[in-house]
Structure formats: structure tokens, C-alpha cells
Amino acid sequence: MxxxxxxxxxxxxxxxxxxxxxxxxxxxxxxxxxxxxxxxxxxxPDPVRAKLTVQSPHPGRDFENLEHDLGAAIGDKVEVVVKDSHAVIGVDPEWLGVARAVLASIRPDVRVMSSGETIEIYKExxxxxxxxxxxxxxxxxxxxxxxxxxxxxxxxxxxxxxxxxxxxxxxxxxxxxxxxxxxxxxxxxxxxxxxxxxxxxxxxxxxxxxxxxxxxxxxxxxxxxxxxxxxxxxxxxxxxxxxxxxxxxxxxxxxxxxxxxxxxxxxxxxxxxxxxxxxxxxxxxxxxxxxxxxxxxxxxxx
Incomplete structure (x- = not known):
């Protein structure tokens, strides 16, 4: 229905x-x-940041140190704001695709809900x-x-x-x-x-x-x-x-x-x-x- x-x-x-x-x-x-x-x-939109909204079944594990780990892996500053089982990851727009690919490698249980300059999706x-x-x-x-x-x-x-x-x-x-x-x-x-x-x-x-x-x-x-x-x-x-x-x-x-x-x-x-x-x-x-x-x-x- x-x-x-x-x-x-x-x-x-x-x-x-x-x-x-x-x-x-x-x-x-x-x-x-x-x-x-x-x-x-x-x-x-943030004029200097794009964002990935992501979800994890294990947020305590997957989001811990994510800002550091993802930033180190892509070689650029990353911002992470955790909201319950979701997190909003802010990156330079030029690094958005790279960040998404790296994320799949370093946090394989994390799933991307949305990406872009303005959108955030939350679902459970x-x-x-x-x-x-x-x-x-x-x-x-x-x-x-x-x-x-x-x-x-x-x-x-x-x-x-x-x-x-x-x-x-x-x-x-x-x-x-x-x-x-x-x-x-x-x-x-x-x-x-x-x-x-x-x-x-x-x-x-x-x-x-x-x-x-x-x-x-x-x-x-x-x-x-x-x-x-x-x-x-x-x-x-x-x-x-x-x-x-x-x-x-x-x-x-x-x-x-x-x-x-x-x-x-x-x-x-x-x-x-x-x-x-x-x-x-x-x-x-x-x-x-x-x-x-x-x-x-x-x-x-x-």
C-alpha cells in the first residue's frame, strides 16, 4: 500500500x-x-563541500575514527557528522567519487543513502x-x-x-x-x-x-x-x-x-x-x- x-x-x-x-x-x-x-x-549547498549520507548496521564501530581514516585514505580533509545509524560525510566536491570508492573498501558494511550537494536521505x-x-x-x-x-x-x-x-x-x-x-x-x-x-x-x-x-x-x-x-x-x-x-x-x-x-x-x-x-x-x-x-x-x- x-x-x-x-x-x-x-x-x-x-x-x-x-x-x-x-x-x-x-x-x-x-x-x-x-x-x-x-x-x-x-x-x-555548502559552496566548498559535497556530501555523502551513509548508513551502517554497526554505527558505533563503522563511524568511529571514520573522519580520520577516510581523510587519510583520500589525502584530503573530511568532516563526519553522525546521526544515529547514519552519518553525513562532507568532502571537497572533486573528491566525492573517490571518497565513495574508498569508503566501500575501508568500511564495507556502510551503505550510501545519497550523494550530492544538497540532498540528505535518512531511512530505517x-x-x-x-x-x-x-x-x-x-x-x-x-x-x-x-x-x-x-x-x-x-x-x-x-x-x-x-x-x-x-x-x-x-x-x-x-x-x-x-x-x-x-x-x-x-x-x-x-x-x-x-x-x-x-x-x-x-x-x-x-x-x-x-x-x-x-x-x-x-x-x-x-x-x-x-x-x-x-x-x-x-x-x-x-x-x-x-x-x-x-x-x-x-x-x-x-x-x-x-x-x-x-x-x-x-x-x-x-x-x-x-x-x-x-x-x-x-x-x-x-x-x-x-x-x-x-x-x-x-x-x-x-
Whole structure:
């Protein structure tokens, strides 16, 4: 079943409250997905630092001395901020790819949740309210974000199986539904050089969009292609460095509702996820049309 939420802020005055607003929306969707939860927050970029957000099943062991060990291995300064089972690793943008490769060698149990200049992804098994609390999401600010509560029906309840999935820099996807051709599509993407952490069909959807954008398409064009190339029923909410997109399949059997005001654009699997947003009583409320791409983007990346 699963529950999806998303919030794209137009009003900069709301940016300090992004984490709190998204958290409330996510927790409201608990009964649509109590197995695991995740949230992606897009914050202001550091002009001299890119970041990897990583997770470990053994954070006490893996994160101890990580700042020193990774910095020594790549020969550059590294900053590590630990948040429960996750850590945010700050590095010079030129060293981001190298740091990721070295990390896999020196800390093989650590998994990368996201990478880029603005994105941080936190996800774990457990109730959404507990996941939100573990990572103090309510205290986080940012420009936009998406979240997901999962009810596992076709795969195990694991941290890696939780959403969002991120397969490209500052890009992520959450998904409600099921794809029927994901195995064939995964094989095609592997032949193109992409790698996968899970058997989850949603990771394939994320990788498909990443591959399409690597070919020079923008997110809107990539989502248009998904209607033709992805078989099954789905609702996608996608985040990029500066944008926020929504797509439903041609049948659109999964529930979805959107709201827009002068301050924000919001998405929820159900309207009740939106009811506590400021100014919701005067918002334009609608159900996104089938096979129709919706996309909002800040004029300049924050």
C-alpha cells in the first residue's frame, strides 16, 4: 500500500520548518506503511563541500575514527557528522567519487543513502514517528523534500529496501505501486554500467530516471519516457537538486492528491497528510491526472 508525501517550498520563510512540516505529513501516513520509513531533505549547498549520507548496521564501530581514516585514505580533509545509524560525510566536491570508492573498501558494511550537494536521505525500519525521531528530522530546514512510509508486500523489511531510492547526484524517488518489467529493465541498465543494492522495483525506477537524465534529458522528459517504458501501476514523487516532480501511470489506480498555494506545492497519498499545512484551507486542491508530468523548479538552485 505505502504512503508518499512531498513538499516543495516557494516561500523562503517556511524553509526552517521544512523538516517539521514533512515529518507531520509522513507520520500521518503511518497506517499506509508501518514497516519502514524514509525522508529526503534538500538543504542549502555548502559552496566548498559535497556530501555523502551513509548508513551502517554497526554505527558505533563503522563511524568511529571514520573522519580520520577516510581523510587519510583520500589525502584530503573530511568532516563526519553522525546521526544515529547514519552519518553525513562532507568532502571537497572533486573528491566525492573517490571518497565513495574508498569508503566501500575501508568500511564495507556502510551503505550510501545519497550523494550530492544538497540532498540528505535518512531511512530505517520501524514506525515513521520513530524514524523521524531518531534523526531529528523536525529540526532540519531546506527548500523541498519527499518521504515514504512502506508496507512491504513483495520483499523483505530492510533499511536498504526502504524509500527514498537515490541513484544519481541530488536525485531521489519514492514509489507507490508495482512494476512488472523491472527485472528486464534492470538487466538493460546493468549492461549500461549501473549497479543496484536491492531487488526492489523502485530502485530500478530511480535508476531509469538517472540514466535518462545522463543522456541529456531533463526530469520532465525522463518522466514522460517512464509512462512508455515502465509497465505496471505507479505513483512517483521525485526530487532533484532544484526541483520536485510527480507522475502517475496511465491508469492511476493509486491514490494521490496535491495542493498548491503561494507558499508551497504539496503531495500526499491522501488528503489527510496535507490538512495541517499552513493556508491549506485556501489552497488549490486537485488529483494529479494519469500519465501527466507535474514539475516545479526553483529558478536558481539554492
Amino acid at each position: 505505502c504512503g508518499i508525501v512531498g513538499l516543495f517550498l516557494k516561500d523562503r520563510a517556511l524553509e526552517p520548518h521544512l523538516g517539521a512540516l514533512l515529518s507531520d505529513m509522513l507520520v500521518t501516513m503511518t497506517d499506509r506503511g508501518p514497516d519502514s520509513a524514509g525522508i529526503a531533505i534538500y538543504g542549502a 525500519t520501524g514506525l515513521p514517528k520513530d524514524v523521524v525521531g531518531r534523526f531529528d528530522i523536525r529540526a532540519m530546514g531546506g527548500t523541498h523534500g519527499i518521504g515514504h512510509t512502506r508496507m512491504a508486500t513483495e520483499s523483505a523489511v530492510t533499511t536498504l529496501g526502504a524509500h527514498p531510492f537515490s541513484t544519481g547526484a541530488d536525485q531521489c524517488l519514492v514509489h507507490n505501486g508495482s512494476l512488472s518489467n523491472h527485472n528486464n529493465l534492470r538487466r538493460e541498465l546493468v549492461r549500461e554500467g549501473m549497479t543496484f543494492e536491492t531487488e526492489n522495483d523502485s530502485e530500478v525506477a530511480a535508476a531509469y530516471l538517472t540514466a535518462e537524465m545522463a543522456r541529456g534529458k531533463n526530469l520532465g522528459q525522463a518522466l514522460d519516457g517512464a509512462v512508455k517504458d515502465l509497465d505496471g501501476f505507479f505513483t512517483f514523487v521525485v526530487g532533484t537538486r532544484s526541483g520536485f516532480g510527480v507522475l502517475r501511470d496511465a491508469i492511476a489506480c493509486k491514490p494521490a492528491v496535491m495542493a498548491e498555494t503561494d507558499q508551497y506545492v504539496a503531495f500526499g497519498s491522501e488528503y489527510r497528510a496535507l490538512v495541517n499545512l499552513p493556508g491549506i484551507e485556501t489552497a488549490r486542491i486537485w488529483e494529479p491526472e494519469p500519465a501527466t508530468v507535474y514539475f516545479w523548479e526553483h529558478e536558481k538552485a539554492a
